[in-house]
Amino acid sequence: xxxxxxxxxxxxxxxxxxxxxxxxxxxxxxxxxxxxxxxxxxxxxxxxxxxxxxxxxxxxxxxxxxxxxxxxxxxxxxxxxxxxxxxxxxxxxxxxxxxxxxxxxxxxxxxxxxxxxxxxxxxxxxxxxxxxxxxxxxxxxxxxxxxxxxxxxxxxxxxxxxxxxxxxxxxxxxxxxxxxxxxxxxxxxxxxxxxxxxxxxxxxxxxxxxxxxxxxxxxxxxxxx
Numbered sequence: 001x002x003x004x005x006x007x008x009x010x011x012x013x014x015x016x017x018x019x020x021x022x023x024x025x026x027x028x029x030x031x032x033x034x035x036x037x038x039x040x041x042x043x044x045x046x047x048x049x050x051x052x053x054x055x056x057x058x059x060x061x062x063x064x065x066x067x068x069x070x071x072x073x074x075x076x077x078x079x080x081x082x083x084x085x086x087x088x089x090x091x092x093x094x095x096x097x098x099x100x101x102x103x104x105x106x107x108x109x110x111x112x113x114x115x116x117x118x119x120x121x122x123x124x125x126x127x128x129x130x131x132x133x134x135x136x137x138x139x140x141x142x143x144x145x146x147x148x149x150x151x152x153x154x155x156x157x158x159x160x161x162x163x164x165x166x167x168x169x170x171x172x173x174x175x176x177x178x179x180x181x182x183x184x185x186x187x188x189x190x191x192x193x194x195x196x197x198x199x200x201x202x203x204x205x206x207x208x209x210x211x212x213x214x215x216x217x218x219x220x221x222x223x224x225x
Contacts, residue, residue: 018157020088020097022128022139030125030144034087034096034151036118038110043103044085046164047071047078051180057083057164061172072172084109085159091123096157105139112141120154122146 022029035041045064046057060080061071068074082103089096116122123144130137160166167181175181 018095018097019163020090020099022126023132025128025131025134028125028127030091030123031099032089032091032123032149032154033109033112033119034089034154034157035109035113035120036151038113040151041084041086041106041109043082043106044159044164046081046083047073048081049073049078049175051175057081058172059160059164059166061169070169072169072176076176083164085163087157087159089154096155098157098159098163100159100163108139108141116143116146118150120151121149 020029020031045060047060048055049058058073060074062068062074074080084101084103084105086099086101086105086109087096088099112124113119123146125142125144127140127142128137129140165181167175171181
């Protein structure tokens with residue numbers, strides 16, 4: 001599993017359901033971060049894959065200090081992206097949403113958590129500084145009000161299964177062979193190989209299929225700039 005804390009973030013690369021985003025320069029919104037402190041926020045190392053006409057993020061199966069063979073997508077050369085999936089409460093729509101940010105946003109979150117504790121008890125106005133697609137876009141946060149609200153007071157929202165998908169090694173091998181993932185509750189097994197794959201990649205994936213399926217605890221695209 002490739003989740004990482006603030007202290008570990010430097011070890012990872014740069015950077016629909018209910019997504020939160022500010023689309024263009026000057027857009028603002030009032031939100032709460034559904035976190036008590038920085039320990040509640042984890043980054044997720046993901047690979048972007050294409051399934052038909054849809055792009056999706058899939059969690060990487062290895063930590064930064066583990067061999068690439070632990071994750072079939074890493075072994076096949078897929079780029080790793082480090083992202084934060086931040087739960088927020090949108091004061092206007094009265095909905096809990098996920099805000100996807102790059103790992104450098106950890107610094108902003110660290111600063112806010114140092115000043116406001118618990119973080120969820122403060123409403124912020126967030127303003128986007130930068131036009132759509134501008135890679136130098138930043139976000140300013142302004143303290144609006146503080147109360148005694150708790151995380152438990154707001155609807156729960158999870159990024160897992162919506163903003164990013166969690167797959168087993170067998171499922172990732174199936175994707176590499178077919179360009180799609182097995183249907184849920186099916187017994188589909190990858191039998192073919194991609195025509196474009198080279199012999200070494202095929203042999204590597206075949207060896208990985210002998211590995212036990214990863215077990216994980218029950219834990220539950222927006223504008224990337």
